Amino acid sequence: MSLVRRTFDAFLGFLFPWNFLLVSALCLPKTILRLLRERKFAELLSPSRLQEAWFSDFWGGIAGPNIRRDAAVRVIPLLQGRATKGAVVDEQVAPALAGTVVEVGAGSGLWVDMYKDIAEVRAEESDGAARRRKVGSSAAVDGPITRVYGIEPNVNQHPALRQAIANAGLEDVYRIVPVGIEDLDDATRWDGLVEKGSVDCIVSILCLCSIPDPEKNIRELYQYLKKGGRWYIYEHVRCENTWYMKAYQRFLNVFWPHFIGGCLLCRQTEKTLREAGPWEKIDVAQPVAEPWYQAVPHRLGVFTK
Numbered sequence: 001m002s003l004v005r006r007t008f009d010a011f012l013g014f015l016f017p018w019n020f021l022l023v024s025a026l027c028l029p030k031t032i033l034r035l036l037r038e039r040k041f042a043e044l045l046s047p048s049r050l051q052e053a054w055f056s057d058f059w060g061g062i063a064g065p066n067i068r069r070d071a072a073v074r075v076i077p078l079l080q081g082r083a084t085k086g087a088v089v090d091e092q093v094a095p096a097l098a099g100t101v102v103e104v105g106a107g108s109g110l111w112v113d114m115y116k117d118i119a120e121v122r123a124e125e126s127d128g129a130a131r132r133r134k135v136g137s138s139a140a141v142d143g144p145i146t147r148v149y150g151i152e153p154n155v156n157q158h159p160a161l162r163q164a165i166a167n168a169g170l171e172d173v174y175r176i177v178p179v180g181i182e183d184l185d186d187a188t189r190w191d192g193l194v195e196k197g198s199v200d201c202i203v204s205i206l207c208l209c210s211i212p213d214p215e216k217n218i219r220e221l222y223q224y225l226k227k228g229g230r231w232y233i234y235e236h237v238r239c240e241n242t243w244y245m246k247a248y249q250r251f252l253n254v255f256w257p258h259f260i261g262g263c264l265l266c267r268q269t270e271k272t273l274r275e276a277g278p279w280e281k282i283d284v285a286q287p288v289a290e291p292w293y294q295a296v297p298h299r300l301g302v303f304t305k
């Protein structure tokens with residue numbers, strides 16, 4: 001690639017986060033008009049509720065589907081056990097998503113269909129006849145996904161999440177947990193129970209940037225995993241490569257959380273996960289295709305307890 005082309009790509013890369021913020025800013029008047037139309041005055045008058053409604057419109061309607069489209073080429077293979085050292089590979093190198101799953105920050109359900117796809121791919125691989133079996137059926141192929149708890153405290157996203165569950169035909173499998181992960185074990189906050197040590201897999205896609213007190217809550221979530229359980233991540237993290245990228249990211253982070261629903265750019269999520277407890281295996285890295293000018297670098301991979 002020519003120097004001019006590389007310089008131009010880097011320039012666009014630096015601009016991209018500002019475009020993201022601008023699109024979010026332009027979404028705010030639409031959210032305000034919608035709330036006025038729907039006579040939701042209490043939400044308009046509460047800054048935190050307005051921010052939730054705004055984020056929900058921005059993510060569910062605009063940003064999320066684009067991000068999902070670009071990230072699916074990594075995230076779906078990751079959950080199929082076909083990612084290692086930040087790269088997607090043809091062969092399965094790790095166990096696929098299975099059993100009881102907790103999806104942290106399910107949002108508007110942009111990833112819900114993948115549970116169905118993964119189960120179907122696995123059924124196809126395992127046995128042609130099994131293809132017709134449903135996710136969660138008792139006559140399951142090896143390691144079906146039996147239950148998904150989609151944790152999502154922002155109720156504005158629930159109608160879309162519910163619709164995504166229905167579209168995927170996963171009503172019997174996927175349950176919305178309407179609280180933050182910090183309240184997962186609080187029986188007064190929701191009418192279900194997830195026992196510690198009972199979860200086979202945790203999936204977190206671009207959400208550990210938004211949870212409160214990540215050190216405490218990630219340590220807490222770790223305890224929900226069974227021995228041998230797996231935590232699949234696709235998260236963005238703090239820049240660690242050069243001083244100018246670190247400085248640039250910190251500058252962006254002055255504005256970012258106000259426009260992107262409280263999302264924080266400079267979290268050391270991989271480190272926090274590594275320190276959450278003992279892991280038998282960690283296969284997590286920056287996606288290989290990400291360039292040096294990535295102001296929102298990611299980590300992709302699996303922690304095995």
Ligand SMILES: C[S@@+](CC[C@H](N)C(=O)[O-])C[C@H]1O[C@@H](n2cnc3c(N)ncnc32)[C@H](O)[C@@H]1O
Nearest residue numbers: 064105106107110154180181205206207210211
């Ligand atoms: C950037 S969105 C990502 C949503 C979804 N994973 C996706 O990729 O489309 C982050 C999500 O985390 C959720 N979130 C915020 N605080 C949370 C908490 N305490 N526990 C669980 N999820 C939370 C937000 O409501 C939001 O839906």
